[in-house]
Amino acid sequence: MIFSIGNQKGGVAKTTTTHSLGFGLRNFGYKVLLIDLDPQGNLTSIIGCEKKEFSVLNILLNEVILEKAVIQVEENIDILISDPLLYNVESKINMAGKEYRLREALVANKYDYVLIDTPPAMNLLTINAMVATDRLLIPLLADTLSLEGLNYFYENVSSIKKYYNQDLEILGVFFANFKERTNISKKITEFTTQVINDLNIPLLKTKIRECTAMKEAQLMRKDIYTYAKTSNASTDYLSLVNEILESLK
Numbered sequence: 399m400i401f402s403i404g405n406q407k408g409g410v411a412k413t414t415t416t417h418s419l420g421f422g423l424r425n426f427g428y429k430v431l432l433i434d435l436d437p438q439g440n441l442t443s444i445i446g447c448e449k450k451e452f453s454v455l456n457i458l459l460n461e462v463i464l465e466k467a468v469i470q471v472e473e474n475i476d477i478l479i480s481d482p483l484l485y486n487v488e489s490k491i492n493m494a495g496k497e498y499r500l501r502e503a504l505v506a507n508k509y510d511y512v513l514i515d516t517p518p519a520m521n522l523l524t525i526n527a528m529v530a531t532d533r534l535l536i537p538l539l540a541d542t543l544s545l546e547g548l549n550y551f552y553e554n555v556s557s558i559k560k561y562y563n564q565d566l567e568i569l570g571v572f573f574a575n576f577k578e579r580t581n582i583s584k585k586i587t588e589f590t591t592q593v594i595n596d597l598n599i600p601l602l603k604t605k606i607r608e609c610t611a612m613k614e615a616q617l618m619r620k621d622i623y624t625y626a627k628t629s630n631a632s633t634d635y636l637s638l639v640n641e642i643l644e645s646l647k
């Protein structure tokens with residue numbers, strides 16, 4: 399099963415979610431592959447895996463097979479790291495079928511779950527992710543800015559589904575980095591829920607609360623369950639893992 403974590407906006411917790419879901423699924427006993435498709439490489443640096451021989455760029459350029467390019471992070475969790483040169487991948491592949499490179503590389507892979515972190519844009523990288531994806535997860539912040547572009551993103555996803563990948567489904571939208579006590583959060587949550595209902599996208603029950611431990615964990619290059627097992631973010635991401643596994647049944 400291949401998940402992408404996507405939203406055209408930056409700073410909505412795509413990378414944090416990829417990381418925390420990945421480790422959550424691994425802790426449940428699954429074999430997990432994380433893919434950092436963002437040229438900014440935040441997931442790669444949170445994991446502390448920079449500067450290795452191969453990256454996801456070599457995969458997109460068909461220069462290496464998956465088994466050779468992945469790096470083991472811990473038991474049952476591997477990563478395919480980012481490369482800053484991903485930013486101009488479009489100029490490097492201009493053959494027909496360039497949208498299918500990642501999908502092809504992932505055919506018959508040995509993982510239970512593959513989680514793809516995507517850049518805040520709708521470009522060839524994001525399209526490669528969506529073409530490879532079974533289920534898309536969309537993190538949102540409870541601020542109005544976060545909603546901007548959701549319609550456009552949704553239309554793009556729908557057209558990728560239509561033209562490239564009929565199996566692509568939106569698993570759901572959820573609130574990440576949620577500030578519980580603010581009044582504005584409440585109002586925006588109501589408004590957002592309406593917009594999401596109108597688009598007919600599932601809204602997941604789990605909200606991920608804002609939590610200082612999350613920032614600290616990332617600085618220390620630890621996953622949230624190891625760094626702060628009892629923190630709000632740890633509890634919430636675990637609920638999200640459970641909700642996702644439940645919805646796949």
Ligand SMILES: Nc1ncnc2c1ncn2[C@@H]1O[C@H](COP(=O)(O)OP(=O)(O)O)[C@@H](O)[C@H]1O
Binds near residue numbers: 413414440518616
């Ligand atoms: N639950 C959370 N609590 C506190 N900070 C968070 C939480 N989730 C994300 N963040 C912080 O928000 C910022 C943006 O998150 P990130 O995952 O990098 O977003 P994106 O990948 O969408 O750009 C980061 O600094 C990250 O540490």
Ligand SMILES: [Mg+2]
Binds near residue numbers: 412413440
């Ligand atoms: Mg990111």
